[in-house]
Amino acid sequence: MQDRTYTADAEPGDHVTVAGWVHEVRDLGGIAFLILRDTSGKIQVKFEKDEMNEDLVETGLDVARESVISVTGEVAEEPRAPTGVEITPENLEVVAPADPQLPLDPSEKVDAELSTRLDNRTLDLRKDDVQAIFEIRAEILRAAREHFREVGCTEITTPKIVATGTEGGTELFPITYFGEEAFMNQSPQLFKQLMAGSNLERVFEIGPIFRAEEHNTPRHLNEATSIDFEGAFCDHTDAMDVVEGVVKAAYEAVSANCADQLEALDLADEFDLPEGDFPRLTYEEAIERINATGELDEQLVWGDDLPTEGEKALGADVGGHYFITDWPSEIKPFYIMDHEDDEQLSTGFDLMHPDMELVSGGQREHRYEELVAGFEQQGLDPDQFEYYTKMFKYGMPPHAGFGLGGERLVMTMLGLENIREAVLFPRDRQRLSP
């Protein structure tokens, strides 16, 4: 490839060839400036028209914004330049010219409509703040995996093409698999449980899940990234410890390693690490506190699901991440264990960010007879799940786990208004392309 020294963040005195995009051109008459942008940042290129080769000046000043160019020259200090340095070009080559009519302009200060941005993600990700979101997302995933390994987990990959869904036939995308009906998996839960029963014992997976939900809201996706954990010899409190550790590790890693990205998002001064232990409220305490806020028209009673405004009122009251535990068994899935001493109480838990639910988890039903009975009570045919249930006959240890919504973690951490901003190419009711 061309001799690119690969740095818009070059130092004075360097003789460089930089290649990148034309971010901006300012022609002041006798002198002109071109701002060249690459993944590392921006650098000014100076054109002194009377002192430089005419062709070079013409090429540099005529090139359309967002074209790719390569510039060779000396880097010098220049306090008035945006980054304090500038290049005086000896050579300039247009590597890939851009059409002057851009569907989205990366140098615009004003944000385009989200749908325009998503239609033109290549251009959209030439903006510092959008680039920052996805660099932070990558750091969150790295930190999550590192934490899982620290607590003894093995990374697994489970199939995305499945014969049956986790909770039966609803909300599944059907596939034709060599003439047979199959589905895209809505959760790795059954498979990760099967691995908790293996010698791996503690496993994690970060991968896609697919939900054919009709919701079209700023916080739902039809294809999302799930951060999953399952651990043998764990109960729900162990699983809560693990997820609390993952979330804190993600915040700490972003704080430690993404200073430039937080700056680009205007979050450098207001990025707070979660402090202390996440409070663990029982469902009963939660409804009491929601009722006490007076934000709901009607008081909640035992057995009610928590309405969104209730969650918001409680979130504002608590002021940070918190767990809700000890839910009524009847509103948690059948495969979650009930408390040993109270069958009305589930070991299911949710981890909440003040703005929304991030996680649901719990200890699983590991007893074969109870599990099969649960399928039947749910109106599901246990035979269809035999590939899963039969393993519970051969020494399935108690185990617990959770699923953490990857995009929701990014969205809440960065205060994004729409979950689609945390996905490169979101899939929703309307959007199947790009």
Add this chain to the structure above:
Amino acid sequence: MQDRTYTADAEPGDHVTVAGWVHEVRDLGGIAFLILRDTSGKIQVKFEKDEMNEDLVETGLDVARESVISVTGEVAEEPRAPTGVEITPENLEVVAPADPQLPLDPSEKVDAELSTRLDNRTLDLRKDDVQAIFEIRAEILRAAREHFREVGCTEITTPKIVATGTEGGTELFPITYFGEEAFMNQSPQLFKQLMAGSNLERVFEIGPIFRAEEHNTPRHLNEATSIDFEGAFCDHTDAMDVVEGVVKAAYEAVSANCADQLEALDLADEFDLPEGDFPRLTYEEAIERINATGELDEQLVWGDDLPTEGEKALGADVGGHYFITDWPSEIKPFYIMDHEDDEQLSTGFDLMHPDMELVSGGQREHRYEELVAGFEQQGLDPDQFEYYTKMFKYGMPPHAGFGLGGERLVMTMLGLENIREAVLFPRDRQRLSP
């Protein structure tokens, strides 16, 4: 959870509660031994019948193999025990009894049929060697990601539900997406290219790909893990450097961090790191060397695809990983760049293990007009790919990339006979469950 001190690898003098699976029971009359197994290994539990509580002895000796038990007691040195220590139990609890009729016996020395193993993965992964494969697989993925970050890549996630395939309509699994026809993506290529044109510049993804190929061989899967790279301002030699780095990093990490796992697989003495630079043979050199081996009935001529026996002969001749470069353009995909000075020569490359192809990659066509013409020549409608091609009008830098088959990397590294051994729950023509 029960007070599990979580170690079959306990030290003499420890007072422990260990929980795990009953691997084996040997009753010698006055004395009996139970081998308890967990993720960390095995430990002997000793029953001296005359000196111990009768109920405890009975529970311990009557329990079926693969039941989950919890044992509390003192750990003492015992040179005759398999791991040099044993527990004298004070308490023993059956946590999850197993049915005595096991469909697969983890303590059997002889391997069961692969299909039986895949039907019973939970039990299969209670064998040391199978557990080792998946722990090594996790380490390979960790090391690959680490190497990608070291060379400046950002991790991305691209959609698995897509409107069109990478190379048109063949070999795609159709999905019904809210009444519309869609497909499961066969490669992240188009999306990662769109990101190479963004400010991320260099990206990687490790995720599932789906291919509706009818092949049913020991080295094909219909759902596989692809390790993908795409980098702006890279040519094919840069992409070869990156993939060589990834493969070497994976071998080095396994060698450094998976000694126990290699031991379990009987590979401790024969696990060699790739030495020196991977040879880069041109296609022309490759066919000459294959012809010189005399292994083929007919001599290969320029333009021929390399037959499997040819690859094998060349692999045996080279004796390690190697690249094949400079293929005839006509047998590489249209979206791969030709050499600037010779249109008959493609910049496409393959990375070969002596046993099989691991990678294909190359520099991509980044010029809009040429790309659209390529779609047309291929008989594909460029309009269907407009979401992708249009971004090439707005300053698409030269870029190159590759896709590395994750399971093939595991399979060749460990000398597995069937690629399904490198997947927890493989998907093939016949297998959709579990």
